[in-house]
Structures are given as structure tokens and as C-alpha cells.
Amino acid sequence: MSERSESKRPPGQNPEPRHLPDRVNAVIVGAGFAGLAAAMALRAQGIDDFLVIERGPSVGGTWRDNTYPGVACDIPSHLYGFANHPNPQWSGLFARGDEIRAYLERVAGLERIAPLLNTTMLDARWDDGVWRVRCSGAHAGEIAASTLLLACGRLTEPKIPDVPGLESFPGPIFHSARWDHTTDLRGARVAVIGTGATAVQLVPELAKVAEVTLFQRTPAWIVPRDDRAYSPAERASFTADPAVLARLRDELYAEGEARFASRSGDRDAAAAARAVALQHLAEQVPDRALRRALTPDYAFGCKRVLLSDAFYPALSSGAVTLEASALAAVEGSTLVAASGGRHTVDAVVLATGFESTEQPYADLVRGEHDTLAAHWDRGMTSFGSTVVAGFPNLFVLDGPNASLGHNSSVLMIEAQAAYAARTLARHPGVRRVDPAAEDAYTDEIDRAAASTPWISGGCRNWYVDERSGRLTLLWPGTVDAFRATLDTDGGEFLPVTIERGAR
Numbered sequence: 001m002s003e004r005s006e007s008k009r010p011p012g013q014n015p016e017p018r019h020l021p022d023r024v025n026a027v028i029v030g031a032g033f034a035g036l037a038a039a040m041a042l043r044a045q046g047i048d049d050f051l052v053i054e055r056g057p058s059v060g061g062t063w064r065d066n067t068y069p070g071v072a073c074d075i076p077s078h079l080y081g082f083a084n085h086p087n088p089q090w091s092g093l094f095a096r097g098d099e100i101r102a103y104l105e106r107v108a109g110l111e112r113i114a115p116l117l118n119t120t121m122l123d124a125r126w127d128d129g130v131w132r133v134r135c136s137g138a139h140a141g142e143i144a145a146s147t148l149l150l151a152c153g154r155l156t157e158p159k160i161p162d163v164p165g166l167e168s169f170p171g172p173i174f175h176s177a178r179w180d181h182t183t184d185l186r187g188a189r190v191a192v193i194g195t196g197a198t199a200v201q202l203v204p205e206l207a208k209v210a211e212v213t214l215f216q217r218t219p220a221w222i223v224p225r226d227d228r229a230y231s232p233a234e235r236a237s238f239t240a241d242p243a244v245l246a247r248l249r250d251e252l253y254a255e256g257e258a259r260f261a262s263r264s265g266d267r268d269a270a271a272a273a274r275a276v277a278l279q280h281l282a283e284q285v286p287d288r289a290l291r292r293a294l295t296p297d298y299a300f301g302c303k304r305v306l307l308s309d310a311f312y313p314a315l316s317s318g319a320v321t322l323e324a325s326a327l328a329a330v331e332g333s334t335l336v337a338a339s340g341g342r343h344t345v346d347a348v349v350l351a352t353g354f355e356s357t358e359q360p361y362a363d364l365v366r367g368e369h370d371t372l373a374a375h376w377d378r379g380m381t382s383f384g385s386t387v388v389a390g391f392p393n394l395f396v397l398d399g400p401n402a403s404l405g406h407n408s409s410v411l412m413i414e415a416q417a418a419y420a421a422r423t424l425a426r427h428p429g430v431r432r433v434d435p436a437a438e439d440a441y442t443d444e445i446d447r448a449a450a451s452t453p454w455i456s457g458g459c460r461n462w463y464v465d466e467r468s469g470r471l472t473l474l475w476p477g478t479v480d481a482f483r484a485t486l487d488t489d490g491g492e493f494l495p496v497t498i499e500r501g502a503r
């Protein structure tokens with residue numbers, strides 16, 4: 001919002017700052033995994049003079065927002081937590097969403113990280129050596145900070161499909177990340193739109209109580225989940241001996257890194273993993289026509305590979321009607337598929353994913369010349385997946401080229417947070433990244449991505465920016481390679497080479 005429009009605001013809508021210090025060393029925006037990691041990393045470097053602002057009513061990010069039935073993580077629990085906060089009590093190999101949310105609440109408490117809740121960043125601008133961050137909500141006002149850390153998440157803004165008539169649907173309709181717990185779906189005819197990571201968790205649970213019609217535009221590659229609960233004895237051993245847990249974490253890390261080959265296009269590894277997925281499908285879906293409809297026609301790894309042992313059985317059992325085409329139009333309570341199929345339902349769940357490539361925070365942040373959105377008008381770019389030319393003293397966590405398809409994102413976030421904190425501690429003052437370094441880094445990313453299935457695998461995925469066809473979300477390497485990239489001798493902004501990892 002411009003100064004001008006701010007001055008036009010009616011009295012009373014821009015209350016004086018409350019509880020906001022005039023100036024801090026750093027402002028962290030967001031209190032999910034990335035925001036908490038940033039806060040801990042700053043503390044570890046002896047930096048206490050920071051503020052965390054959070055637009056929601058509590059910490060937790062993704063795990064606060066996603067409360068759909070069956071919500072869980074598809075990365076092993078003991079790898080999906082902070083390295084300095086192992087949790088011996090995870091219930092099983094994969095943690096449920098509510099457990100992860102509780103874990104984040106607990107860590108925030110233990111670390112005495114108290115974000116300013118219900119406080120939204122209106123905008124942030126670089127003003128001659130300082131970031132001026134304007135906030136609305138519970139702690140409205142302006143705060144000056146030397147450094148701005150954006151930890152706003154990457155899959156936060158629901159993507160609502162542009163389908164004619166959608167807004168006129170007469171019954172309950174909501175996005176999977178905004179689950180309406182006041183709506184009783186028991187016995188209802190419910191359409192689920194989408195077959196991504198959310199839908200494969202949600203559909204089997206919903207099918208237990210409702211009559212589900214699933215709109216599948218593109219089938220996913222799905223491999224066995226092989227989830228299991230940890231026994232009380234195992235959890236006791238994790239508690240009693242931290243070395244047991246550390247070993248398990250190391251094993252899970254190595255398994256994750258090994259998965260990179262199959263996801264990134266190594267021919268043999270992809271063929272082996274594809275065979276596992278096809279066997280899984282064959283074993284769980286005896287009906288040939290259904291099996292054909294569920295078989296992807298694009299390269300393994302092009303989209304996020306999903307883990308489920310319950311999705312195919314739900315479809316196979318007849319509990320779910322598969323509409324193997326996109327939702328194309330809505331006419332009253334009838335959903336019209338691209339195939340021409342018509343389905344009359346009582347409620348609609350949009351499991352249609354998120355605005356990943358054009359992050360809403362990008363419009364709000366103005367650097368030396370422009371907004372992040374303008375700088376990223378052909379897709380997100382960065383140096384080190386973390387800093388951006390023209391945006392001094394800004395760190396973006398889990399933003400450009402920082403996601404993973406093969407291993408835990410928390411590992412990436414921790415590497416970025418450590419890098420940012422190290423840089424702050426060792427290089428006070430104004431820190432700029434050379435635009436040439438950002439260009440070179442972007443070229444490296446493009447080169448590394450070119451031959452991967454994410455770019456050339458014949459699918460549409462949320463890792464690629466449609467405006468440029470560039471891989472802008474995913475890191476096209478291993479976690480080891482990312483860690484090496486950011487381990488730049490004390491946080492200097494040095495040009496780097498991206499290693500593709502073992503091939």
C-alpha cells in the first residue's frame with residue numbers, strides 16, 4: 001500500500017503501535033517451521049534482539065492450517081523435526097498433523113519464542129539502510145529492523161480453480177487447507193477435486209463416512225507408505241538413549257538422500273521406483289479399467305511421488321467414484337467434468353493445492369528498486385536460494401529453489417536459518433548480493449534442472465513457474481549439496497556450484 005493510500009485511511013483503522021519496539025535487529029515474518037528455525041538460529045549466534053510476527057492465532061504454519069481428516073506428513077517423523085529438538089514420542093513412522101502442530105507449539109514454548117500473534121505484515125520496504133515493516137492486527141504499527149527474514153511458507157495460499165459456476169455451488173464448499181469443521185459430511189455426497197498429496201490422505205478418511213466422487217485431472221505416482229506405530233518399548237528406548245534416536249535420524253536421512261536419484265531422473269533408479277509403484281497399483285486395484293485410469297502417463301518423479309496404502313483400496317472398494325477428468329464447470333449442485341460426466345453432490349472439497357510460484361508476500365516487500373514480485377516477474381530467483389539482489393539484508397526461507405521432493409524440507413530450512421544467522425553475526429551492516437552472483441546461481445539451477453523430470457517429464461507440477469517454464473520452487477540437488485552450497489566460509493555471498501548429488 002502506498003504512503004498516499006495510507007494517509008487516506010479513515011481515522012481508527014490505523015491504530016498507533018502497541019507493544020512494538022521502534023527498532024530491532026531482525027524481524028522474522030511467520031512462526032511455522034521456518035520462523036521458529038530462524039529464531040533458534042539467531043539465538044544460537046547470540047542474537048536476541050529480534051521479533052517474530054505471525055498473522056495466525058498460533059504457531060504451526062502448514063500444520064496449524066491443514067486440519068483435514070487424515071492430515072499427516074509424508075516424510076518420516078524423526079527426520080521431520082528440528083535437529084536440536086528430537087522427539088522420542090512420535091507415534092509412528094509418519095507423524096499426524098496434530099502431533100506436528102503440538103510439537104511446534106512445544107518447541108516454541110521450550111525455546112521461549114513468543115511471536116506477536118494475529119499480526120500481519122502489511123508491507124516492508126528498504127529505506128536507506130533499514131527495513132520498515134508495517135503491521136496490522138493485534139500489534140499494528142511500524143517497526144524498523146536491520147534485517148528481514150521472510151519465513152512466510154510456500155504452500156499457504158489456497159489455489160482455487162478457475163471453474164465457471166464454482167461460486168454458485170449452493171452447498172458447503174471449502175479448500176482442504178481451510179477445512180470447515182462445522183459442516184457435517186457424514187452421509188453426504190462429497191466431491192473431492194484433485195489427486196495430490198492432500199487428496200490421497202483425505203479421500204480414504206472421507207470415504208469412511210461420506211459418498212465420495214473424486215475428480216482426477218492427472219493420476220499420481222503412488223508408492224507404498226508402509227507406516228507403522230512405534231511401540232511403547234521403542235519410544236522408551238528413544239527416550240532413554242538419545243544415541244538410538246540420532247542413529248535412526250541418520251539412517252532416515254541417508255534413505256532420503258538415496259531417493260534423490262529416482263526423483264531426479266536417474267534412469268535405473270526411476271525405473272526401479274516406477275516398477276514398485278506399478279506393482280503397488282496392480283496389487284491394490286484388480287479392476288483393469290480402474291487401474292488404467294489411475295496409471296500416470298508421465299515420468300516418475302515429475303510430480304511429487306505420493307505415499308499411500310489406503311488410497312487405491314478406497315477407490316477399489318467402490319466406496320469412491322472416480323471421475324478421471326478435471327472439474328470443468330459447476331451448474332447448481334451438479335459438477336460437470338471435462339469428460340462430460342455429471343455428478344450431483346451436497347458438498348465440495350477443493351484439494352487443489354496452493355499458489356506456489358507467485359507468493360503473496362512478494363507483493364509486500366519493496367527493496368532498493370522494486371518489489372519482490374516485480375523482481376520475480378518471470379519466476380523466483382535468488383542467490384543460495386536465500387538472498388536476493390536488490391534486497392539488502394533480506395533472507396527468504398523456504399522460498400526460491402528450497403523445496404524438496406525426496407527428503408525433509410526441515411533440513412533445508414535449518415541450513416538456510418543457520419546461514420542467515422551466521423551472516424548476521426559475522427557481517428553486521430548492510431549486506432548486498434551481487435546481481436551477477438544471482439544470475440550465475442539461477443543459470444546453475446536451470447542447468448541442473450534441464451534434464452530432470454520436473455522440467456521435461458511431461459507433467460504439470462507446482463515446482464515450475466508457468467510464466468518462464470523455470471524450476472523455481474524445487475532445489476535440484478541433494479540436501480548434502482545444499483548444505484555445502486550454504487556453507488560458504490562464514491556466510492559470505494560467494495558464487496557457488498550446485499552439485500547434482502550421486503547419479
Ligand code: NA7
Pocket residue numbers: 155161163176193194195196197198199215216217218304325326327328351352353354460462
Ligand atoms: P497439489 O499437489 O498441488 O495437488 C492439487 C491437485 O488439484 C492436483 O491433482 C491438480 O491436478 C488438482 N486440480 C487442480 N484443479 C483441478 C480441476 N479443475 N479439476 C481436477 N483437479 C484439479 O496440492 P496438495 O494440497 O495435494 O499437496 C501440496 C503439497 O503438500 C504436496 O506436494 C506436499 O508437499 C504437501 P493436476 O495434477 O495439476 O492436473
